Amino acid sequence: MVCTDTFIYSIHFRFHHYGYVPNSQDTKEPPPRVALHAGESSAGSSVQASVVSETGGSFFKNSWTFSAGRSRLAWGKMAENEALTQHRKVLTLDTMNANVKKVEYAVRGPIVQRAVQLEKELREGVKKPFDEVIKANIGDAHAMGQQPITFFRQVLALCSYPDLLDDNKFPDDAKDRARRILKACGGSSIGSYSASQGIDCIRHDVARYIERRDGGISCDPDNIYLTTGASDGIVTILKLLTAGEGRTRTGVMISIPQYPLYSAALAELGAVQINYYLNEEKCWSLDITELQRSLQAAREHCNPRVLCIINPGNPTGQVQSRECIEDVIRFAAKEHLFLMADEVYQDNVYAEGCAFHSFKKVLFELGPEFSNIVELASFHSTSKCYMGECGLRGGYMEVINMDPEVKAQLTKLVSVRLCPPVPGQALMALVTNPPQPEEPSHAQFIKERTATLNDLAQKAKLTEDILNTVPGIRCNPVQGAMYSFPRITLPERAVKEAKENGQEPDMFYCMKLLEETGICLVPGSGFGQKDGTYHFRMTILPPADKLKILLHKVKEFHQRFIQQYS
Numbered sequence: 001m002v003c004t005d006t007f008i009y010s011i012h013f014r015f016h017h018y019g020y021v022p023n024s025q026d027t028k029e030p031p032p033r034v035a036l037h038a039g040e041s042s043a044g045s046s047v048q049a050s051v052v053s054e055t056g057g058s059f060f061k062n063s064w065t066f067s068a069g070r071s072r073l074a075w076g077k078m079a080e081n082e083a084l085t086q087h088r089k090v091l092t093l094d095t096m097n098a099n100v101k102k103v104e105y106a107v108r109g110p111i112v113q114r115a116v117q118l119e120k121e122l123r124e125g126v127k128k129p130f131d132e133v134i135k136a137n138i139g140d141a142h143a144m145g146q147q148p149i150t151f152f153r154q155v156l157a158l159c160s161y162p163d164l165l166d167d168n169k170f171p172d173d174a175k176d177r178a179r180r181i182l183k184a185c186g187g188s189s190i191g192s193y194s195a196s197q198g199i200d201c202i203r204h205d206v207a208r209y210i211e212r213r214d215g216g217i218s219c220d221p222d223n224i225y226l227t228t229g230a231s232d233g234i235v236t237i238l239k240l241l242t243a244g245e246g247r248t249r250t251g252v253m254i255s256i257p258q259y260p261l262y263s264a265a266l267a268e269l270g271a272v273q274i275n276y277y278l279n280e281e282k283c284w285s286l287d288i289t290e291l292q293r294s295l296q297a298a299r300e301h302c303n304p305r306v307l308c309i310i311n312p313g314n315p316t317g318q319v320q321s322r323e324c325i326e327d328v329i330r331f332a333a334k335e336h337l338f339l340m341a342d343e344v345y346q347d348n349v350y351a352e353g354c355a356f357h358s359f360k361k362v363l364f365e366l367g368p369e370f371s372n373i374v375e376l377a378s379f380h381s382t383s384k385c386y387m388g389e390c391g392l393r394g395g396y397m398e399v400i401n402m403d404p405e406v407k408a409q410l411t412k413l414v415s416v417r418l419c420p421p422v423p424g425q426a427l428m429a430l431v432t433n434p435p436q437p438e439e440p441s442h443a444q445f446i447k448e449r450t451a452t453l454n455d456l457a458q459k460a461k462l463t464e465d466i467l468n469t470v471p472g473i474r475c476n477p478v479q480g481a482m483y484s485f486p487r488i489t490l491p492e493r494a495v496k497e498a499k500e501n502g503q504e505p506d507m508f509y510c511m512k513l514l515e516e517t518g519i520c521l522v523p524g525s526g527f528g529q530k531d532g533t534y535h536f537r538m539t540i541l542p543p544a545d546k547l548k549i550l551l552h553k554v555k556e557f558h559q560r561f562i563q564q565y566s
């Protein structure tokens with residue numbers, strides 16, 4: 001018994017006659033809970049006991065006596081303390097994992113919470129200066145109206161409900177794929193667990209896809225791990241890499257601006273975040289001199305062991321040149337760094353003269369001097385590209401040159417979580433092994449994929465063009481991925497007012513934009529940016545007509561904002 005009063009009381013109870021009749025013969029019934037209510041009166045001290053059985057057993061009691069260790073027991077206080085004891089939470093802000101409290105994820109931060117609230121208010125008929133909230137805060141393509149690829153959904157429908165295999169509405173190639181996937185599932189059901197590393201034949205599909213993508217460079221299915229989206233793979237590899245204490249703690253180099261999964265995962269794992277800045281003046285390119293600077297500075301206080309690259313970039317939308325990737329690989333080899341290549345946007349390349357080069361391909365083309373030693377994990381996902389199937393949580397990672405003993409640890413680690421979602425794995429099988437030219441679904445598949453990617457390319461250009469007509473907004477070309485990250489010049493007075501409100505200036509700007517126009521963007525501060533610069537991130541995902549409305553509203557708002565604060 002715990003007392004929060006200044007005295008610690010000892011109380012001794014004696015049951016004169018106490019019995020309990022369980023509700024069944026089940027001797028495993030949990031023990032009853034006993035609640036004590038203590039009181040003090042001129043007649044003496046008393047205790048009432050109430051006894052509660054979880055499963056409905058009944059109690060009887062005849063009489064109770066007790067003696068107290070102190071004569072002047074504050075029984076009222078005791079009762080209060082008892083109640084407090086019963087309700088004291090094990091898990092509080094003070095006792096929880098401190099690393100979790102450091103985690104931030106701007107993409108679903110306060111602006112988005114306010115946007116959801118505004119949508120509710122609009123539904124309830126509250127008058128606003130806008131009729132709808134347009135969300136361009138998150139790279140969730142289907143939520144913004146992008147249509148799924150028919151073939152993928154046909155196969156997934158067949159896998160989910162195999163009776164449809166008898167339905168002649170479904171093309172034969174979709175049925176063949178579904179049969180193949182189901183055959184590889186326990187009990188021929190996608191509802192069964194799979195191998196933790198992922199279904200064997202799907203890992204083979206992924207390996208063949210990588211070989212085709214990389215011009216024939218071989219890929220061992222044993223190096224493929226299917227994951228719950230790319231996020232899961234990224235966090236898993238970071239977990240393996242995080243070790244040491246103080247100055248020996250693992251440091252992880254991430255680009256600034258960055259996708260906040262990285263900073264969040266590092267905070268949670270207690271790894272050291274090492275920032276390297278992308279060069280905004282050169283279309284968010286990556287300078288080796290900047291990598292060198294940030295590495296040297298970090299070596300003063302931690303043990304830098306990992307270099308993360310996102311290509312094509314989120315939130316900055318750049319596509320790295322082949323030369324840049326070569327330089328990064330040479331740098332990683334020289335500085336003894338583990339490379340993590342986040343390539344979830346590998347099909348999202350729009351700008352003329354830009355092409356996607358995988359780190360794996362460039363690594364092997366640099367020759368055995370590099371390909372035999374550089375440790376690389378690369379990541380892909382079903383959430384992006386032309387698929388946009390974020391909710392199905394499909395992904396894979398390929399590990400190269402990983403120490404076999406560590407690889408065994410990795411396999412053990414992923415097995416703890418049993419397996420990635422099997423529907424997501426099935427989808428990855430289709431992404432990496434889509435309909436072939438001789439198959440009935442090929443033409444429609446190509447038509448849909450091309451339409452989606454062309455639409456995204458047009459919206460990327462539209463976004464850049466319209467934003468660059470606004471004085472005070474400067475937008476780099478959206479070469480790839482799904483975002484623009486324009487720089488906004490904010491008047492001194494706005495910066496001052498924001499700071500007086502305890503807000504980052506671009507948060508202040510985005511919040512006002514939301515309240516006045518219903519447009520939901522994410523402030524640049526959520527991704528990191530050079531001190532004294534301000535940005536916002538917007539996706540290019542809304543349908544073209546909505547995107548135009550959104551961009552024009554941003555334009556009008558920005559002009560009003562500048563006038564108001566100049």
Ligand SMILES: Cc1ncc(COP(=O)(O)O)c(C=O)c1O
Nearest residue numbers: 139229230231259310314381383
């Ligand atoms: C660069 C990057 N990496 C990883 C992810 C995570 O994607 P998922 O876990 O849905 O595959 C995202 C999502 O937006 C991303 O932009």
